[in-house]
Amino acid sequence: MIKTEKLTFNYSGEQPNVLKDIDIEIKNGEFVAVLGHNGSGKSTLAKHFNAILLPVGGTVYANGINTKDESRLYDIRRAIGMVFQNPDNQIVATIVEEDVAFAPENLGVPTAEIRETVDWALDTVGMTEYKQHAPHLLSGGQKQRIAIAGVLAMKPKCIVLDEPTAMLDPIGRKEVMDTLMHLNSKNAMTIVLITHNMDEAVNADRVIIISDGEIVKDAPPHIVFSDVDEIKALGLDVPQVTELMYELRKAGLDVPSGVITIEDAYKALSEVAG
Template sequence: MTQPIIETRDLRFRYEDVEGPTPVVLDGVDLKIREGSFVAVLGHNGSGKSTLAKHMNAILLPSGGQVLVDGVDTADEDRLLDIRRTVGMVFQNPDNQIVANVVEEDVAFAPENLGVPPEEIRRRVDDALKAVGMYDYREHAPHLLSGGQKQRVAIAGVIAMRPRCIVLDEPTAMLDPIGRAEVLKTIKELNRTSGVTVVLITHHMDEAAQADRLVVMSKGKVIADGVPREVFQQVEELKAVGLTVPETTELLWELRQAGVDVPLDALSDEECAKVLKDLLQ
């Protein structure tokens, strides 16, 4: 079996506080993320999912246990640049990541800092903007773009660094439904066509349902891990930690509670509609 691109081993973390010990935020997290996969990490605020994300490119370092990026321990300060070249981060608020007054200059910023030759930067910027559907906006001012467009420019800035993995920490939290759909389509396309490993941190069920693998967190622990259509069948367990399930699963689950024999694995609207049509016939 090939080495995972990200691995956490008994990862534990608590924030330092001058007034004494703070609560544990990550409590023994063991995860292996395969290169080329699309993994969603789902959980409430305070579940530890964003703290986990920040360990994946050494923004935070473990209080206990280990994080390995392509086999390199994130605690190895001498390898920090290698780690961050392997794993790029996209945050909630694109305004915090956009640094230039012109879209293409913003996307060029990180490769320039990495010392990439100018002709290679030009190629990377064009490729990255095309990958996120923003090439036609390359000469625009970022502050005039919509939220979804800004977030796609922020993603392009990370793509231009050519990381093998992109971790997105609630990238749609500040967007309207159209912006959310644009960003999610971009993420899926990137994973499918470029083979970039994607780790999507989210609290939206519909986003989590589109990943290949779903990791559910609560109180700093992983409480479920598997294919979304299997994980979402654990309706009672998810409700017990304050999470809901997609509306399709909820509807089928309520029918089951009423004694109707229907499967719970119809995640998409089309699959659910077919189950209901078969039921009525």
């Protein structure tokens, strides 16, 4: 779906490289979380996935297309949609369904088909009952789901989300995460989620950690989070249960490593507690 080869980038020739020789491949249907501290280069990387930024060195293939091929820009943007942090910056219309229809209208899709697409997109994010509402009166989580529906209306193969839950409360976060997991499992949508929230990253198939423009980890979450000290040294955090189990193991207690969900922690501790 997305492939980078020796991707290097800087914002100007005089400044140091923000991305250094990045090689990654994201396959169809994968759910990938990208972590990294502020300024690590993760947002810069994400912007290469649909040609918002172009590499200074190396190559990026988005849905098989070289992102430097300007004539294919629309094809790239249609295949790979992006959702950003602040939902208020991404909503253009005054009625929810008109906002979702914005992209297909611009793509020249026939009216009947737009109707169908918009209904499908709103249904997929669970916002059908709000289709006649004004977006500014919705909650943050609802607005962000509208932004996702707007991207879905282009029928992309992959959605890249840059900290979509950073401004949301726990309910809003859960709504957005449930939507993403549903899209991934039911619609086989490829999801790339950039986040600071470790509890969200544990839901991914694969976690990539970026530090100073380089990939330092690329593995399933239970492996990536197993070395808590190393993750903390990278300026990141692990889920609370992971940290607790790690500390208990260090203190000599016989509990499994790589515990990332509260359910696994229940199980492990219940055995210890007898």
